[in-house]
Amino acid sequence: MHILPSRPPFSPTFVSHSPASSSSIVVSARVVRLRVTLFSMQDPRFQPNLSSTYQPIKCSINCNCDNEGVQCTYERRYAEMSSSSGVLGEDIVSFGNESELVPQRAVFGCETLETGDLYSQRADGIMGLGRGRLSVMDQLVDKRVIDDSFSLCYGGMGVGGGAMVLGAIPSPPGMVFTHSDPFRSPYYNIELKEIHVAGKPLKLSPKVFDQRHGTVLDSGTTYAYLPEEAFLAFKDALIKKIHFLKRVHGPDPSYNDICFSGAGRDVTQLSKIFPEVDMVFNNGQKWSLSPENYLFRHTKVSGAYSLGIFKNADSTTLLGG
Template sequence: MEGLSLLILFLVLLAGEKVNCSEIYLPDFGGGRPLAPIVLPLDLSSANHTLRSAEESHLRRRGLRDGDHSTHNALMPLFDNLLTNGYYTTRLYIGTPPQEFALIVDSGSTVTYVPCSSCVQCGIHQDPRFRPEHSSTYEPVKCNINCNCDKKKMQCTYERQYAEMSSSSGLLAQEVISFGKESELMPQRAIFGCENSESGDLFNQHADGIIGLGRGQLSIVDQLVKKGAISDSFSLCYGGMDIGGGAMVLGGIPLPPGMVFSHSDPARSPYYNIELKDIHVAGKSLHLNPRIFDGKHGTVLDSGTTYAYLPQEAFIAFKDALTSKLGTLQKVNGPDPNYKDICFAGAGRDPSKFFPEVDMVLENGKTLKLAPENYLFRHSKIDGAYCLGVFQNGNDPTTLLGGIIVRNTLVTYDRQNGRIGFWKTNCSELWNRLHIDKNKSEKPPPSPTSTNLTTELAPAFPPNGSKYNFLPGQIQIGIITFDMFLNLTYSALLPHSKELEELIAHDLDVKSYQVHLMRLTSQGNGTLIKLAIFPADTSDFISNTTAMGIIARITEHRFRLPETFGSYEVVHWNFEPPLRRSWWQRHLWAVGLGISVVVMLSFTTFLVWYLWRHKSSASQAAYRPVDAVVPEQEMQPL
């Protein structure tokens, strides 16, 4: 009967009908401690192209889709920013033993899915495909008259289509899903999609798949709540414009004082909505009818969307009000000629000195304050230039708020109480303020699909040699080194070594002169190379934030090389502390320069003196008597 109820649920969801969750029974697959929230990392995966217009694929899911607190948390750091990365991902582990995946965090999707080993149309993604045959706990959801069925495999199926015409389809299965060793919640059995076909941006993206946080019985949140594993809440915290960082919490957390809440009505829309009433620019209202923010699906908060999209009238009013406050800033073209971005130059490194504060006015006059980083993105080609990260939502009257709006904001989706809370904070430092323990390892044992190459992903930290996979604040990093195996022969790689340095520097977001190819070693049909990342400019060390970002990209294979370089595998990384140089060592160049100047001045002085003396001697000789004897030995050579 439990299986029948579940399959009826699948059919109803796939048919797009509304479901009364209280009337659907989702069986408990065992395991877990009740009400323990899970904190997951949100890694920023590189997008394949510049993300801009509401009509283009950067809004991967811009169209709307179908779709007691605990202190036990798991912490994983975040890196990068929304300008260079189109979506946040988190690491999820599926199967026994666990197979690891990078999944896009999407509050607008309900199904969690990853590419299956049997996929006939799947792109090349960050991790190997899921292999059911390697898991001892894989269990298909068997066909029933109440679900869409793959008649060959006699297994229930799912299918999802998105607004930009990408799609995903595959088989539904039950598996053990774990969230890393930071979580005190035991691994849970849950329903997920084993993907057999994907198209559009889903095919081209670097991330493996999607973790669905939306409303619906196939949502990972709904499944865990139904089992009593977590309370009916989750939170997201995205980092700022330059620093990045953040985390996701599945389950409740102690709500900080001063958090601003907005009512979120599941009956109003199947998506997470808030009640937006007005927008103020520099303290002045746009004087819009509040109903403009209530069109179609209302004002929707979507973590799977990068930017913000307003109805036409609201967008024009916002753009005009903002532009009128920019004074001497010069309007410039955007970084990509294919998009008509609204950009301004001349603001320097701190846009808050030139761009006004914006307030989103919620019900009862409560406000969510937006700093410039919450509505701007940095121009990638002009220093000191910024572009508007708010666009017109085509002809759609829905107001759609993506990740840019909630940079450095803890957002709590308090589903149990029908509200969404906002709290401005530094998401990179959030966990220190919430007193969350950070001294635990974050990864489960490696999956059987791991490469045979020896992988050492945690160097020893002084002074006690303990291994961590985060960088303690007191540690300074001088040089980061890593070994990488390229599936390209030594002779083919050697002529392109400089190009490889530049490509890696670009994807690691460092200057090209910071990347040095230290060694190339031929190994069979491939090449083992050793690279080093040095501090920028004249610095003695790399900042911890920058180092964490570099190491994350290296260890999680988040930089991409052209196909001409073949495939690659990072097999080892390490770092060295800054060289503790003496005063003489640090200023050796200056001392050397000073000595050189002194020597040159001394030589010049001597030469001038010598020529003067010779000239003087010659003059005296010209006035001597004719019969004067000048001994040969006293003659001065010219």
């Protein structure tokens, strides 16, 4: 995803991120963060001094200040032990040639230090979509230039692309709705009640999915993470359905991935081998996942796939994108 801060514009690549984490500490990104240090990036770094419209956010009682007491700073830490810190600034943000949004002034974080996965990823920053007044989304809503709604569409296995829509759009035919509880936690909560594998419900109490922060949707998490009881039940049910496939080691020895070979390279044929998985919500609506929605391709063994659903160290249920 590309947005263009500053005049003249430059175009960094961003990862969209709604607020959640896969472990006991759940932290959200509330600002767009732009790398300004000499990290390995795929796009040019942002240089505030080259923008005629950039303004630093001056130190006040409403923010944390730098050592000189001149400028507001920010710091965000994530459960996977990565972090981002820097200063806050304001500039004109454009949303690309295909957007109907006119350029808007917005506050964002200008990154000067990062660690962990944030350092190693290819993207040049993160656009926060969390429920907070400092996200770019909420700034646009406050300006009344968009409705208080956004949509994300992900690419499939082996397929790039995807799309993000800021503001409301007409619902497509067949859209399934379920209740979201804004008071359950600071995150995007839904009320998951059951998981079905090949049409059969796992023998679990609905309370399993309502522990700690409940069930959270998080676009910044690549995979899904279930409480231990739910994960073990899901894994056992899945393995029974594909017992004829060979178990293989995962692509990265640092992780104990659950992988299977012998399914073939054609992703369109996976549904003939792997079962469909249904997420059932409190109103009875089902979210059906085809195999390419819960598997990822093995990078070292041709025709092998790994399970993209993991055991969460925390009792929260986290559904990533």
